[in-house]
Amino acid sequence: MESQRGDGGSVDLDGTSLETLAPEPLLTRDYEVRPALVYERLRQQHGPVAPVDLLGVPAWLVLGYRESLQVLQDDEGWPKGLENWRARTEGRVPSDWPLWPSLEVNHILIQGGPGYRPLRTAWDVALKPFQDPRHPQAKRLKAAVTAYADELITLVGQGGATGVADLSAQFSRPLPLMVASHLLGFPGSQGDDALMDMWRVLDAGPDAEAALERLLATLAELAALKLEKPGDDFPSYLLAAHPDLSLDQLARELFMLLGMTSDHVGILISNTVVEVISGEGSVRASLSAGMVRESMNRVVMRKPPLVNFVPRFAARDTPLGNYTIRAGDPVWVSPGAAHADPLFADHVASGTTISTRAHLSWGAGPRQCPARELASAVAAAGVGRLFERFDHLDLALPADQLPWRSSPFMRGLRSLPVRYELASVPPPRPWADAPAPGVAEEILPDPAARQRSSLWRYLTGLIRGGR
Ligand code: HEM
Incomplete structure (x- = not known):
């Protein structure tokens, strides 16, 4: 031949x-x-x-x-x-x-065959409200990212107004997880506990298999809830766009969303932070929203998460x-x-x-990423808020010595140690384009419930550990 x-x-x-x-x-x-x-x-x-x-x-x-x-x-x-x-x-x-x-786990990213096309169309429809900047859902999402970023930064600040933090574990990784919980429409902070299982799956440690089973079961319960009582969230929109999806199929699609959001967006945030800190002074000096997007494009090209x-x-x-x-x-x-x-x-x-x-980095052709705008908007809002809330952020290690983790599919930072100094006066929240006053109260779960959640206990542990 x-x-x-x-x-x-x-x-x-x-x-x-x-x-x-x-x-x-x-x-x-x-x-x-x-x-x-x-x-x-x-x-x-x-x-x-x-x-x-x-x-x-x-x-x-x-x-x-x-x-x-x-x-x-x-x-x-x-x-x-x-x-x-x-x-x-x-x-x-x-x-x-x-x-x-x-x-x-046979979801849209893996699948071929005749079921694929209608599924992709439904994904495009269900993501649209979150990706169209004029849509109230997109505005709510942006407000949510800023509110979650503020929660996480305030928690880092509990370790002192200046100090050392691992921005991967304390910011880039949890932020997209909280965003995923928002997109999935988990009631209150209930999602926090379940979603920590996603990390166990992604880290592929000895408890990964049990975590995957628990996670799929939780997502199936969530799918059933949304079928009975639809809301303004991704599962409800996907079901409306593809009413033939079984609960089991829907749970697998939600798993896909969770994995992509929590892992790849987290990698993008960490890599962009490194680019801004260690790049030319001009990148940092002109951190307008447009500039964050441009930095992110360079980062995603040089270091594709997938x-x-x-x-x-x-x-x-x-x-x-x-x-x-x-x-x-x-x-x-x-x-x-x-x-x-x-x-x-x-x-x-x-x-x-x-x-x-x-x-x-976002693919090409008919199967390219349908959530490019969403992922970029979340990462840009998170990174933007980070640089507003800190007066100084410097790498605690030379950029070429930062530790990486690889799998056959992805490559991202294992940790992102930084020396920080919080802004003495926290900047106001950019609620001007939020959908309505009181949005933070509506988006953020009850603080007491948040503090009880396993995600919060884990994050608090990182501060006490002095990392
Ligand atoms: C930085 C973050 C992200 C990157 C770099 C990324 C990148 C990609 C790439 C390269 C593909 C194509 C893979 C292939 O051709 O085999 C893809 C597909 C896909 N992505 Fe993303 N993605 C990201 C975030 C997300 C998020 C947050 C979601 C969901 C909300 C998502 C949903 C999807 C879906 C559903 C597909 C499959 C599309 C299809 O097969 O038709 N992605 N993504």
Whole structure:
């Protein structure tokens, strides 16, 4: 069988298959520390598409910018859906493969097939009120982010007006979790307890499996509640847009929202904070809302929260890069690698005021992120408030020594130690564009209930621990 080379030549690949190439493991210590070097080595060795071993299972990793677009823009040629995976159908993927739990909760991000289109349409409809800046829900959301950010910053301040804090654990991670609880319409602070299970799932520790079960059960209860008594929240909007969804399906979609919001938005906030603190003085000096968005675009391009996308599968034998991908082979598009492809990197002018939006950090083609505006608005409001409430924020470690955590899908800061000085006079809350007076009281849960919640006890523990 013949395949096209990226340079216009061709290689005869008769008889080869992904399995017989005996690919090297991707997720090594090297990858954890310096993924860029691993991507470059693979690119040198194989060109824009490389065979890799993902925790014992072979897959293709797409490193080229052009090849990534080719896959992402052709949903018919490269569909999602585990039912398209040949090795899985043939029983060649071990049942204890560590990535099953992430891929088998069959929600919109993973799914292919005829159920996908109506589900995507419903997601677009249900997200719209939160993403249209003129809509009262979008205004409420912005007010909520500011109110939650204030709660968290005030809690940090209980450790002293100046001090050291871990802004990842004490701000970037909990803030989106509180936002997710708001979007899901959890009554009061009831969501706090359940949502801490999301961290256990994301951290993939020994209690992750039990946490996932509890979380799905809680989300199924929430789904039932919203079916009986709809509110102004995402689950109710999704049900209205897709009345055929079963409660179990709805719970899985809510799980997806929770994961994306709490993990990826948290990573984006931390990375943007680092960019603002360690970037040029001008970035910090002109932290107008527009400038936060521009910093965030640079950050999301240089450090995509999703470094590798969940798999797609070749619908038929198809040449890609220097290889022919067999029908049913899994293909992982890697924006982390594609952004370093000279074809892309050489055309990103670092000196320009406005950075390119042609990057892949929000995906591309029909399956790109439907919540880009929501995620950016939440992160921008959170970061904006942070820099209003602190007079000084400095990294407590050199930027190149900050600790990272990686999974096959994401890469984010493990912690973000900073030295801070709170503003002596807290700035007023920007309620001017809030939907109504008294919005904070309406949005924030009863303070006594908040303090009893496990999230709050955890956060308070971080202060007492003097971190
Ligand atoms: C910084 C935060 C976020 C980033 C960087 C991000 C990025 C992405 C990317 C790259 C994809 C495409 C993946 C692929 O092609 O396989 C995607 C899909 C998706 N994202 Fe986001 N996302 C973020 C936040 C969110 C949030 C907060 C939500 C929900 C409220 C969300 C909902 C979705 C959904 C539903 C899809 C699947 C779309 C489909 O398959 O049609 N994302 N996201």
